[in-house]
Amino acid sequence: MSLPHAILTALLEKPSSGLELTRRFDRSIGFFWSATHQQIYRELGRLETAGLIRALPQDGPVRGQKKEYDVLPAGRAELERWTARGDDPKAVREPLLLRLRAAAVVGTAGLDAELARHLALHRAQLADYREIERRDFPAADGAGGDRSGGGVADGDRLRHAVLRAGIGLETFWVEWLTETRATLPAEPS
Amino acid sequence: MSLPHAILTALLEKPSSGLELTRRFDRSIGFFWSATHQQIYRELGRLETAGLIRALPQDGPVRGQKKEYDVLPAGRAELERWTARGDDPKAVREPLLLRLRAAAVVGTAGLDAELARHLALHRAQLADYREIERRDFPAADGAGGDRSGGGVADGDRLRHAVLRAGIGLETFWVEWLTETRATLPAEPS
DNA sequence: AGGTACATGTAACATGTTACATGATTCC
DNA sequence: GGAATCATGTAACATGTTACATGTACCT
Secondary structure, eight states, X not given: OOHHHHHHHXXXXXXXXXXXXXXXXXXTGGXXXXXXXXXXXXXXXXXXXXXXXXXXXXXXXXXXXXXEEEEOHHHHHHHHHHHHSOOOOOOOBOHHHHHXXXXXXHOOTTHHHHHHHHHHHHHHHHHHHHHHHHHHOOSSOSSSOOSSSSOOOHHHHHHHXXXXXXXXXXXXXXXXXXXXXXXXXXXXX | OOHHHHHHHHHHHSOEEHHHHHHHTTTTGGGTBOOOXXXXXXXXXXXXXXXXXXXXXOOSOOTTSOOEEEEOHHXXXXXXXXXXXXXXXXXXXXXXXXXXXXXXXXXXXXXXXHHHHHHHHHHHHHHHHHHHHHHHOOSSOSSXXXXXXXXXXXXXXXXXXXXXXXXXXXXXXXXXXXXXXXXXXXXOO
């Protein structure tokens, strides 16, 4: 039950059409909550029916025409309620780890290539995050030290914390994949 | 499409009944692939219909009686095929990060308590993993250095790599949560 | 007139979640 | 015989994925 809240957050940051939301779910928001355009359109319909958002009026034909949404007071209230509420961390579901465990039983053919591929992808994502950090948070020192300085808004601190989570996770994967490839036999089984 | 392969792996490690599998999905396997008993029974039915596993014959009543499964050659072949095949890393879906982003828009009430709660959970999980490592991999030095020593089997190395992934991820969360709480304003908004 | 990018959707299916139902076995 | 535990399942629903359908706007 998080997609509607992801959409509400995105629309509060900036009223958008379905396609614009889709683009943002491929970038900033998508870094921690992914969604396809089909999911987004379906959910926009539900949110509108539920009275949490509304489509800005348009004239002329509807199909194929851009349709902008913004958040109604009821939507903001729902998001506030959800944000304050707690939730346990989701159980992990990581196919790569499952593959390793399966390889421990049926053999490791092709495994190193797969690890190498993941390593490249995570390195690229990490570089991407670092570039965003350099661009959007140039003043901060990245390690969470800047509580003294006067001008940093709450929102920025939070957005930076989210980005640091992304950087930390990608850094972990890069390190783990590098280590794991080093301990694996050359091209076995 | 990973649950059937998780089950095949588990059954190859040791033939089991549905409930035994459920228990293992709450422990070792569940650390990287979670599943409820309803999912497991449904999938066992499908795998049996597909001819990948079979139920060991039993006499007398069926309902309420333990039913053991093991893997047929076709199931092992399917798992080998899947293991060798590649898959892109799953997109991240982490409600806690979404909450932070939402809090950046609607206010941070209750957020620190939620972070504290997650911190405690991740610390507990980390301690759990470390205990398992101490018990199951006492010889290894944890940092991936032992390529020289003679007796370590492939399977053990892979299982240890999986466990190190769990430890690394939990360590990351503990650090990130600690840092993030330190940078957040005391009890705001 | 054809191609490409923009833009919104439908339908079918696969997977995951929640609530409930049922029977067997063991211990008191 | 009642409660707890073991054990297998059904049903309804929510969410996510994949394939496809349709229309607009602009450029050549």
